[in-house]
Amino acid sequence: MDYQNTLAFATAIDQKDLLKSFRSKFFIPQHQGKDCIYFTGNSLGLQPKQTAKYVQQELDDWAKLGVEGHFSAKNPWMPYHELFPKQLSKIVGCKENEVVVMNSLTVNLHLLMVSFYRPTRQRYKIICEAKAFPSDQYAFETQAKYHGYTAEDAVVEVSPREGEYTLRTEDILSVIKNHGESAAVVLFSGVNYYTGQLFDMKMITAAAHAAGAYAGFDLAHAAGNVELKLHEWDVDFACWCSYKYLNSSPGGVAGVYIQEKHAANKELPRFAGWWGYNKETRFKMDKGFEAIPTAEGWQLSNAPVLLMAAHKASLDIFEEAGMERIHEKRKQLTGYLHFVLNDINSRRGGKILEIITPANESERGCQVSMLMTKNGKMIFDELIKQGVIADWREPNVIRVAPVPLYNSFEDVWNFGNIIESILK
Numbered sequence: 001m002d003y004q005n006t007l008a009f010a011t012a013i014d015q016k017d018l019l020k021s022f023r024s025k026f027f028i029p030q031h032q033g034k035d036c037i038y039f040t041g042n043s044l045g046l047q048p049k050q051t052a053k054y055v056q057q058e059l060d061d062w063a064k065l066g067v068e069g070h071f072s073a074k075n076p077w078m079p080y081h082e083l084f085p086k087q088l089s090k091i092v093g094c095k096e097n098e099v100v101v102m103n104s105l106t107v108n109l110h111l112l113m114v115s116f117y118r119p120t121r122q123r124y125k126i127i128c129e130a131k132a133f134p135s136d137q138y139a140f141e142t143q144a145k146y147h148g149y150t151a152e153d154a155v156v157e158v159s160p161r162e163g164e165y166t167l168r169t170e171d172i173l174s175v176i177k178n179h180g181e182s183a184a185v186v187l188f189s190g191v192n193y194y195t196g197q198l199f200d201m202k203m204i205t206a207a208a209h210a211a212g213a214y215a216g217f218d219l220a221h222a223a224g225n226v227e228l229k230l231h232e233w234d235v236d237f238a239c240w241c242s243y244k245y246l247n248s249s250p251g252g253v254a255g256v257y258i259q260e261k262h263a264a265n266k267e268l269p270r271f272a273g274w275w276g277y278n279k280e281t282r283f284k285m286d287k288g289f290e291a292i293p294t295a296e297g298w299q300l301s302n303a304p305v306l307l308m309a310a311h312k313a314s315l316d317i318f319e320e321a322g323m324e325r326i327h328e329k330r331k332q333l334t335g336y337l338h339f340v341l342n343d344i345n346s347r348r349g350g351k352i353l354e355i356i357t358p359a360n361e362s363e364r365g366c367q368v369s370m371l372m373t374k375n376g377k378m379i380f381d382e383l384i385k386q387g388v389i390a391d392w393r394e395p396n397v398i399r400v401a402p403v404p405l406y407n408s409f410e411d412v413w414n415f416g417n418i419i420e421s422i423l424k
């Protein structure tokens, strides 16, 4: 697209936007009586207006029916989690028997590591990106310790080259190859939370498998954001949260993918609970765990229905919008943000900021991370004062993510315009 940094251009594109009506399905936080420029859907997605109705339905059924709601609610609670695989399989690119909604993200990461990180004397290493999200780092460190290894020995981090911010795929692949004999699992994020870099999950998975290791991904910043083909790429396992791009409430219920060949393997070690037990005989309450031969076999507990109702409210919007249209708009919207920021920066001799998110469309999602070279915190504070909701990461990075379901090209232009006014 031939971008222009003008309001007329932005509003003209908004007019043609096939998803423009979706903005009105969300509550947009207000600033001095006007919509904020909400660019933090990468941290907490906005509340769909229909969420209250979905949650209220379950509250009403609970009030009316009590425990009978498990069977007689409009959406019976006992199989409530079964509402999700059809919609989620389209978002993460997998079969319906490979996905389940349960728990929260870090809990699920640990549960998956219980099944897929089973180190031996020879194969005990976890290969990951340096500066992964702290919760992941702690999970890797404590899983290694739990099995009697030190993190220093067992956790192998791939770092950017000197003077670079993002990882080169070739470097990731060569680290996997070099540690091939001792690698147990390769565990990356799909999109790095700090730089916004989208990793080549297909290549990473192939390299992990060639080395004889499992490949898993934390998709917190990828699910609902970028195109995912977990089954086709032969990813072994993945997990994500639902409160970022999936707009399903703060701390909302999370998702898990397990490749069907593993999911069907009832003998795969796991920490089990009654909700993962064969549905036909679960209520006989017998001894001896018998796993459901799908991703559901990793469930521990019965469905947290109120959180799941919020998740359903958002996934219905994704379904209506369609992933293709979401991805199409995302590429144009974030492309426009790149263009506007580069335009502002280049007119000031490139001295204001450096975009550390890859410029290449296939290596990024919605997010753009700006390393502020001058007066970063002052600019950020001023943005907030002027109704922009963005996010500051120490020491000097502003992260912004325009989201196709509720952000507009006008939002992006306005954002650039406010930065220009701060710089004057």
Ligand SMILES: Cc1ncc(COP(=O)(O)O)c(C=O)c1O
Binding pocket: 104, 105, 106, 107, 133, 135, 136, 189, 193, 218, 220, 221, 241, 251
């Ligand atoms: C990449 C990544 N992993 C893990 C987490 C932790 O998520 P939770 O607190 O839901 O377990 C986050 C939270 O933002 C994240 O971005």
